[in-house]
Amino acid sequence: MSAQAPSSFVASAAAGRGALRLATRNSGVVIGGLIVLAMIAIAILAPFLGTVDPTEINPALRNKLPGAERTIRLDDGTTRSSTFIMGSDSLGRDVYSRVLYGARISLVIGASVALLSVAGGLAIGMIAGYFRWADAVVMRIMDGLMAIPAILLAIALVSLSRAGLLAVIVAITIPEIPRVVRLVRSIVLSVREEPYVEAAVTAGTSVPLLLWRHVLPNTIAPLIVQGTFICASAILVEAILSFLGIGIPTSTPTWGNIMAEGRQFFRIFPHNIFFPGVFLALTVLAINMLGDGLRDALDPKMAKRV
Amino acid sequence: MADPVLALDDLTVSLPAHGDRARAVENLSFTVGPGEIVCVVGESGSGKSVTAQAVMGLLPKGQLSLTGGSIRLLGDELATKSAAELRALRGSRMAMVFQEPMTALNPVIRIGDQIGEALEIHTSLSGADKRARVLDIMRAVQLPDVEALIDAYPHQLSGGQRQRVMIASAIILDPALLIADEPTTALDVTTQAQILRLIRELQVRRNTGVLFITHDFGVVADIAHRVVVMEKGRVVEIGAKEEVLRRPREAYTRMLIDAVPGLAPPARAAMDQSAVALETRSLSKIYSVGGGFLSLGKGRVVNAAKDVSLTVRRGETLGVVGESGSGKSTVARCVMRLIEPTGGDILVHGENIAHMSSSQLRAHRKRAQIVFQDPYRSLNPRRTIGEAIIEGPVNFGASREQATTRARELMALVGLSPDSLDRYPHQFSGGQRQRICIARALAMEPDILVADEAVSALDVSVQAQVLELLDDVRKRFDLAVLFITHDLRVAAQVCDRIVVMLKGEIVEQGPTAALFRAPQHDYTKKLFAAAPGRDYAFGGRT
Known part of the structure; x- marks a missing residue:
């Protein structure tokens, strides 16, 4: 046993310092990361990428195919011609502009759901894992939450309140929290048995400090990985909700409601669904690749098994 | 002498390029004859397990490679054999027993099927014949109630029974060579004695050559015919057991043998006052x-x-001795108040701490400290050892500067460089980490030190040093030491008085010397009789 312990130990200790270096050597992290960065850049720079107002309705230019020319009248009366890169929808709105602006909603929802559910799950999971008295009660509540289908819960929550960004974020976050709680709790349960944690107890370290100093760091790497997966799934769920017409109101473009819009004329004008669909698929794929890569980079044992 | 079963000639196994040394095993030559037990003994990192893996053809791929020499099994060269040819030999001509009987058995397969696996692979016996053979071999390894056990699962067996199952599955095809890699290290001493006796009997009856890997000189004394002493991949000394144990030629062997604690307790002043x-x-x-x-x-x-x-009492070491499950660690954890006892009192300087709340316990945390068994898990890998040592004093209001100054003194006291406080635990060896843990405990200036198997995971030479350190700090700080151990030899050397525990209860207690001279309780007698290597005087040290 003594021959085994040091090597695995050194590996785990070295993993902390070498994680960044390892991560950049992982192709999943690099490719996924680059695509995600590109999406973030698109979302932030949307107004400067040749877009027009994504909500502007123009009945004269309905259902144009990608590449169709149009003329825009500017405020000073002059005109300028431009192209519908991705065509226009049934209300004559520019799909290209809508898709680019739609990236904002998707990424904001993905990131905030990931952050909120990780933060909430971390807090609840630490309490459930460390305090025996809380464990049974908290975990039964979590089990109950997990038994509710995520989308149905989201539909219920959104229909109770006014549909909007915040409502959607809350609706998607709540069903994600139990998964994070389970992960954190299992880590805390194993770490709290570690002699170095018990040594800290006998050193008189207060419970909050003990959790912060000795327990929390062990949860960081798995939570980063879990966070990316939550982010990807949140983007998908938002698209589904918006597609069903119960997410973000159509006045704000999101990939989901652009696709919903295009559904009626899908056979004649597939571009309305195709372009947001590609963006959605690419983003979710990239985030999942990033998560997979990070898991391998942060956990050398997993990488070796592949 | 008959042709050897196993002949290693100039065997060399290379480590990957970035290792701390180039070769795991270097120019290793020895033989194992039929009916002979050869013990390979050495400390961790000496290459003894690698030797076993090389013979079995089980070197981890891509990490270790056979780069020279020959391995001949019954005259047949193994080093050049293909994986498929080696597979045919494993199980039938040579077989291996591992250290950890729980993890070496598949938890979801019935005992009988695991023992019979070799029959399945190497023979074409019918189901009924196979079952008969399995039952025979289970009787041969003295498993009780074999008809019932054959359909049991591993978790239903005790550790000793599991190791018997491992042995049964290894010898079912009557291999010429049995390799046993620390087969008794995970077992209690009484179980160990039974397993050693079993291996000896089987080996005589079947004339098997046994390559027995161990770190324990007591086991060597009990079982070996010949001994190979290894250090850092090289052979230090090879010879007959009597020669090596009683008249070692090499200084390294001498040092190892002297570091083994003797079973005779040294005279100690009584601490009654x-x-x-x-x-x-x-x-x-x-x-x-x-x-x-x-x-x-x-x-x-x-x-x-x-x-x-x-x-x-202050200045006294009380040993708590017992096998696994005897409750000795439970007592230690209650005393430390890592767990709350169900009943009874724990008096520290007359104050009952048994049922104090965690806020009331704060004062107690300063008075009692503990050193754990596993040096690799006792220190937070993410924090420097300086942070580990000052954590307690800072909790109790010391400034970081004061605490660090004190930590530097303590590092010197435990024999480490004060300048290494900003290093991380993985940069230290097991023995050094145990010293750090002792320094961390002393930083709190405790009156009571609990050592829970504190030297059990260490090599004998390191163990001797850490024991000396513990004894030194006990005298220096007039500590009351509660010393939990399963190792009678260690207990004999460091304890003033000993408490023997069995199934959660104290069965006997008394001064060490008296207890060793005339044990009263049956269990204590059994425990003493099972201690390996009783007939050899180890521990020239004290």
């Missing part, structure tokens, strides 16, 4: 297994400790 630092009265700890929120009915109840009464 000093003040009682720690006392437990009828301490008990009951665990209920199963049972909990939403579970129907009561779970099973386990008495981890029952009616345990002991006292430790």
